[in-house]
Amino acid sequence: MSGHSTYQPQSAFMKWMERRLPIAGLMYSSFVAYPTPRNLNYWWTFGGVLTFLLGAQIVTGIILVMHYTPHADMAFNSVEHIMRDVNYGWLLRYLHSNGASMFFVAVYIHMARGMYYGSYKEPREVLWILGVILYLLMMATGFLGYTLPWGQMSFWGATVITNFFSAIPLVGESVVTWLWGGYSVGNPTLQRFFSLHYLLPFVIVGVVVLHVWALHVVGQNNPTGVEPKTDKDTVAFTPYATIKDGFFMACFCIVYAWFVFYVPNYLGHADNYIPANPAVTPQHIVPEWYYLPFYAILRAIPDKLMGVIALFGSIGILAFLPWLDTSRVRSANYRPLFRQFFWIFILVTVGLGWLGSKPAEGGYTIAARILTIYYFAHFIIILPILGWVEKTKPLPNSISEAILKSSGVSSAAPTATKS
Amino acid sequence: MTASSVEPNRRDFLYIATGTVAAVGGAAALVPLIAQMNPDASTIAAGAPVEVDLGPIAEGQVIKVFWRGQPIFISHRTKKEIEEARKVSLASLPDPQADDKRVKPGKDQWLVLVGICTHLGCIPLAHQGAYEGWFCPCHGSVYDTSGRIRQGPAPKNLPLPPYKFLSDSKIRIGEEDTAKV
Numbered sequence: 243m244s245g246h247s248t249y250q251p252q253s254a255f256m257k258w259m260e261r262r263l264p265i266a267g268l269m270y271s272s273f274v275a276y277p278t279p280r281n282l283n284y285w286w287t288f289g290g291v292l293t294f295l296l297g298a299q300i301v302t303g304i305i306l307v308m309h310y311t312p313h314a315d316m317a318f319n320s321v322e323h324i325m326r327d328v329n330y331g332w333l334l335r336y337l338h339s340n341g342a343s344m345f346f347v348a349v350y351i352h353m354a355r356g357m358y359y360g361s362y363k364e365p366r367e368v369l370w371i372l373g374v375i376l377y378l379l380m381m382a383t384g385f386l387g388y389t390l391p392w393g394q395m396s397f398w399g400a401t402v403i404t405n406f407f408s409a410i411p412l413v414g415e416s417v418v419t420w421l422w423g424g425y426s427v428g429n430p431t432l433q434r435f436f437s438l439h440y441l442l443p444f445v446i447v448g449v450v451v452l453h454v455w456a457l458h459v460v461g462q463n464n465p466t467g468v469e470p471k472t473d474k475d476t477v478a479f480t481p482y483a484t485i486k487d488g489f490f491m492a493c494f495c496i497v498y499a500w501f502v503f504y505v506p507n508y509l510g511h512a513d514n515y516i517p518a519n520p521a522v523t524p525q526h527i528v529p530e531w532y533y534l535p536f537y538a539i540l541r542a543i544p545d546k547l548m549g550v551i552a553l554f555g556s557i558g559i560l561a562f563l564p565w566l567d568t569s570r571v572r573s574a575n576y577r578p579l580f581r582q583f584f585w586i587f588i589l590v591t592v593g594l595g596w597l598g599s600k601p602a603e604g605g606y607t608i609a610a611r612i613l614t615i616y617y618f619a620h621f622i623i624i625l626p627i628l629g630w631v632e633k634t635k636p637l638p639n640s641i642s643e644a645i646l647k648s649s650g651v652s653s654a655a656p657t658a659t660k661s
Numbered sequence: 662m663t664a665s666s667v668e669p670n671r672r673d674f675l676y677i678a679t680g681t682v683a684a685v686g687g688a689a690a691l692v693p694l695i696a697q698m699n700p701d702a703s704t705i706a707a708g709a710p711v712e713v714d715l716g717p718i719a720e721g722q723v724i725k726v727f728w729r730g731q732p733i734f735i736s737h738r739t740k741k742e743i744e745e746a747r748k749v750s751l752a753s754l755p756d757p758q759a760d761d762k763r764v765k766p767g768k769d770q771w772l773v774l775v776g777i778c779t780h781l782g783c784i785p786l787a788h789q790g791a792y793e794g795w796f797c798p799c800h801g802s803v804y805d806t807s808g809r810i811r812q813g814p815a816p817k818n819l820p821l822p823p824y825k826f827l828s829d830s831k832i833r834i835g836e837e838d839t840a841k842v
């Protein structure tokens with residue numbers, strides 16, 4: 243969003259409009275003329291994928307609400323009614339439940355991209371923190387949504403998660419009763435969760451607007467981590483980024499559709515097709531896959547309050563990443579040591595996720611403890627020290643120089659034009 | 662802001678007065694907004710005391726009843742279970758409490774517990790775990806035959822609901838025996 247809009251209204255109507263509400267100009271400068279670094283790779287297409295999935299969740303969600311009944315006695319049956327009676331109900335529900343999983347796949351890749359290329363560093367701290375807030379809102383929304391079908395996992399997942407708050411000293415029990423609206427998870431809980439599950443996605447939309455706004459103020463990072471210096475370093479958002487985003491989105495949808503049509507329940511739990519029963523806890527309570535690393539951290543710690551603190555801490559620490567990473571070089575491409583620690587960190591997180599799906603006993607617990615310690619050490623010890631001791635590779639002078647060097651051909655790629 | 666240079670002037674007064682009213686009004690409005698989420702009258706009414714006939718519960722058996730939507734365990738303990746609960750040294754317990762403080766006087770065989778794991782609220786399974794009391798399948802907490810926490814992440818013993826004996830074979834859960842104790 244550099245400088246003034248170059249938008250020139252063509253028709254008389256658009257000229258009339260532009261003097262009253264310059265929305266077309268805003269769209270043009272944000273999504274057409276907006277200069278994007280010319281070396282962006284496919285890891286940069288996940289923001290578009292996320293926007294698409296948010297839209298898809300809202301559309302399928304609003305339709306599900308037309309057939310769903312938020313009441314403890316009827317919710318389970320109304321979901322079965324959606325699956326069996328409603329025209330294409332099975333499709334809409336599977337799109338929604340698998341859409342949530344795809345949403346998390348995309349957000350994890352999006353976040354890992356940011357960590358690899360140092361996209362959280364000055365001047366993108368606020369952009370990054372807005373992202374962490376979006377991630378938290380997504381986690382809350384997914385959790386609330388998962389209680390709605392009112393199956394066994396819905397019920398017991400809600401019980402375990404709301405009980406986190408009972409770890410708060412003194413007022414914990416009252417807080418939990420207040421969250422439940424009763425003395426256990428019950429109909430009042432379901433109804434308020436439904437209300438909030440409907441609300442939060444729109445809060446997410448609001449924060450996405452701020453996120454994109456912040457992005458357009460500071461500009462996109464890129465694989466070199468070197469800021470664009472001249473027009474040669476950038477290309478116009480449309481058509482270059484639009485087509486790349488669109489193409490990849492279509493590829494991503496193939497994966498999404500594969501889950502929906504071939505293995506729609508693979509990422510879910512069979513127990514959730516048993517109606518909620520407050521008298522029986524399932525043998526293994528496992529949250530949705532996207533929460534597993536944090537669940538493993540919770541269970542690794544033998545103390546209740548500390549376990550809950552570690553769980554929230556493991557997510558909260560992401561917000562401090564811009565200051566914990568002391569290196570001034572952004573991209574891991576020029577940080578040989580960081581690059582290795584980055585991949586270890588990814589493996590540790592995946593390992594924690596795997597342990598989170600296993601029973602909390604014996605060797606699993608010991609492994610979870612070791613990985614939990616490593617997880618925190620990555621942020622608190624490794625990143626600050628790496629910044630001091632690491633010998634980074636020389637940075638290119640500009641994005642175009644880096645491209646020319648690696649491809650060995652003269653620049654045939656177009657520069658930012660207002661075609 | 663130019664009308665009067667004497668401080669504080671009337672605008673300052675209006676500014677502070679309006680701000681105060683807004684702050685107090687805002688805080689007062691929060692009360693109903695927050696309180697509506699607490700248990701409503703019908704939920705509280707549904708939490709009235711329940712009576713349980715102990716007659717059919719055989720020695721060694723644990724039954725589960727519901728009070729306020731919470732599972733209540735009633736365990737008819739065997740001699741062996743009572744002995745095991747009594748012989749452990751209190752100092753070795755994470756949440757020390759003597760077994761005779763967890764039952765009514767002269768009713769050692771009847772243990773009445775809120776069947777909700779004090780970790781994160783799952784329902785523990787009876788006659789399981791290293792102490793053959795209860796075992797919580799969620800994160801592996803182990804309770805003994807007195808419902809006291811022995812191992813695992815749960816911080817506290819299984820709580821005791823308020824209850825009283827109406828006769829030798831009948832209890833009422835939800836009401837404390839105020840006459841005795």
Ligand code: HEM
Nearest residue numbers: 299300303304306307310335339342384387388390391443
């Ligand atoms: C950020 C976007 C959203 C996410 C991540 C999300 C996530 C979820 C999840 C995980 C479930 C459980 C699916 C299942 O196991 O069956 C669910 C159910 C549901 N959601 Fe959403 N949701 C989102 C947006 C919405 C919106 C905007 C609405 C309504 C306007 C909505 C309405 C519903 C309804 C009615 C259900 C219950 C039916 C069912 O279980 O399939 N959701 N949601």
Ligand code: FES
Nearest residue numbers: 778780781797800
């Ligand atoms: S809820 Fe029982 S051990 Fe966690």
